[in-house]
Amino acid sequence: MKMKKIQKYHYICLLPSKFNKMTNRIFYLIAVFAILSSATSCKLISGKKKSRALPNDGQLHGVAPGAKYNMKKPVGMVYVPQGTFHMGPSDEDVNFSFTARNKAVSISGFWMDATEITNNQYRQFTNWVRDSIAAKLMGYIKQDVNGNEAVDWKKVKEIKWGDKATIEKIDAIIVTPDNRIFGKKELDATKIVYQSEIFDYSAAAQNRDATVPRSAFIIKKQIPVYPDSLCWVRDFSYSYNEPMAKRYFNHPVFGNYPVVGVNWKQANAFCEWRTHYFNSFLESKKRTPESNFHLPTEAQWEYAARGGRSQAQYPWGGPYLRNKKGCLLANFKPGRGNYPEDGGFYTVRADAYWPNDFGLYNMSGNVAEWTASLYSEGGYNFQHDMNPDIRWNSKDSDPPRMKRKVLRGGSWKDVGFMLQVSTRSYEYMDTAKSYIGFRSVIDLPAVTSRKR
Numbered sequence: 001m002k003m004k005k006i007q008k009y010h011y012i013c014l015l016p017s018k019f020n021k022m023t024n025r026i027f028y029l030i031a032v033f034a035i036l037s038s039a040t041s042c043k044l045i046s047g048k049k050k051s052r053a054l055p056n057d058g059q060l061h062g063v064a065p066g067a068k069y070n071m072k073k074p075v076g077m078v079y080v081p082q083g084t085f086h087m088g089p090s091d092e093d094v095n096f097s098f099t100a101r102n103k104a105v106s107i108s109g110f111w112m113d114a115t116e117i118t119n120n121q122y123r124q125f126t127n128w129v130r131d132s133i134a135a136k137l138m139g140y141i142k143q144d145v146n147g148n149e150a151v152d153w154k155k156v157k158e159i160k161w162g163d164k165a166t167i168e169k170i171d172a173i174i175v176t177p178d179n180r181i182f183g184k185k186e187l188d189a190t191k192i193v194y195q196s197e198i199f200d201y202s203a204a205a206q207n208r209d210a211t212v213p214r215s216a217f218i219i220k221k222q223i224p225v226y227p228d229s230l231c232w233v234r235d236f237s238y239s240y241n242e243p244m245a246k247r248y249f250n251h252p253v254f255g256n257y258p259v260v261g262v263n264w265k266q267a268n269a270f271c272e273w274r275t276h277y278f279n280s281f282l283e284s285k286k287r288t289p290e291s292n293f294h295l296p297t298e299a300q301w302e303y304a305a306r307g308g309r310s311q312a313q314y315p316w317g318g319p320y321l322r323n324k325k326g327c328l329l330a331n332f333k334p335g336r337g338n339y340p341e342d343g344g345f346y347t348v349r350a351d352a353y354w355p356n357d358f359g360l361y362n363m364s365g366n367v368a369e370w371t372a373s374l375y376s377e378g379g380y381n382f383q384h385d386m387n388p389d390i391r392w393n394s395k396d397s398d399p400p401r402m403k404r405k406v407l408r409g410g411s412w413k414d415v416g417f418m419l420q421v422s423t424r425s426y427e428y429m430d431t432a433k434s435y436i437g438f439r440s441v442i443d444l445p446a447v448t449s450r451k452r
Contacts, residue, residue, distance in 0.1 A: 115350035227261035307356030330365030
């Protein structure tokens with residue numbers, strides 16, 4: 001009998017493909033039935049599904065937030081996991097041996113833009129601000145649920161920008177006749193401003209007097225949003241760069257190149273708008289608003305740039321700027337000024353070259369990047385070892401020293417030393433350069449697609 005069973009088993013395995021398919025279907029149905037049975041048994045063990053309404057039994061049950069949480073991976077961003085690294089020079093550095101001593105710090109996880117913010121991405125911001133102002137001038141306004149004025153975006157989509165009637169209605173943001181070239185009516189970039197409103201958490205945290213109103217910590221500013229394209233001419237004396245000034249932000253060929261000519265204030269305004277734009281969508285879907293997009297702190301930037309290589313000089317490791325084939329690994333100023341040797345004369349695409357181990361592109365080279373941190377020569381000595389940061393919301397009346405913001409990464413016009421992940425420099429917050437861009441971060445959990 002045993003032999004017959006074995007033979008029968010082998011006979012079944014050798015049947016034609018139709019019978020094999022039938023057998024596979026039977027096994028599939030059995031497996032599905034088993035899974036459903038186990039799922040049902042799990043439900044029976046866990047008990048009935050809890051009702052959202054709290055039972056009126058006088059017991060403590062807890063109250064969850066009313067809005068849903070179902071956050072997906074932020075578009076164009078990569079997750080930088082929490083960890084510890086040695087912040088500061090990875091090699092002997094005479095300049096910073098006393099002011100930027102190597103220090104072990106811990107960083108919590110965050111999401112970061114895989115590339116620098118591009119011209120196309122920044123243009124979404126400028127177009128939104130432009131359309132908002134035009135909508136007010138044309139009367140495309142409605143009231144929201146709180147009674148505040150809001151832009152009617154359905155009507156904004158119908159605006160015909162080249163139409164004569166439209167231009168007449170938005171004349172307030174058109175250049176005056178004496179500023180026109182060949183009489184062409186163009187937008188006045190100085191009048192396209194973003195209405196910034198932020199809450200100063202640092203100042204509020206220091207206040208211990210409950211009588212101080214909340215309005216004392218709200219900062220409101222009007223910030224022009226368009227990049228300063230003339231920086232291409234201003235930054236380099238006796239150098240012909242007018243074509244870049246005319247085309248870099250407006251020509252489609254540069255759409256995926258990093259935006260430049262944006263000062264620190266404008267970079268922060270972009271992050272503020274990005275937060276508002278995102279949370280407005282979430283609230284419209286009755287979902288939980290998220291934390292703010294912001295410029296990375298100096299520590300966050302360095303930790304992300306290292307890509308998990310704690311003592312490496314460059315995002316790719318090092319200690320060389322070329323790979324074993326002799327190819328340059330970033331966009332900078334090689335040798336004594338052979339700008340095109342690395343493949344780019346000025347900037348290159350934001351996703352050029354290989355990313356680091358976290359998936360971040362051009363953390364060294366291409367454009368230097370703004371951070372949120374105030375530049376202080378000896379700041380490493382007194383910063384906390386947990387998410388270190390020195391931040392200061394500078395006022396117009398503050399001395400220039402208090403308006404210096406940390407730059408990291410080096411740029412297309414810098415020598416190799418500036419590309420080291422530990423090298424620090426600074427620029428004034430109201431200054432725009434043709435070699436400075438930025439990227440933003442947001443503090444979210446690593447797994448953001450779970451349903452709760």
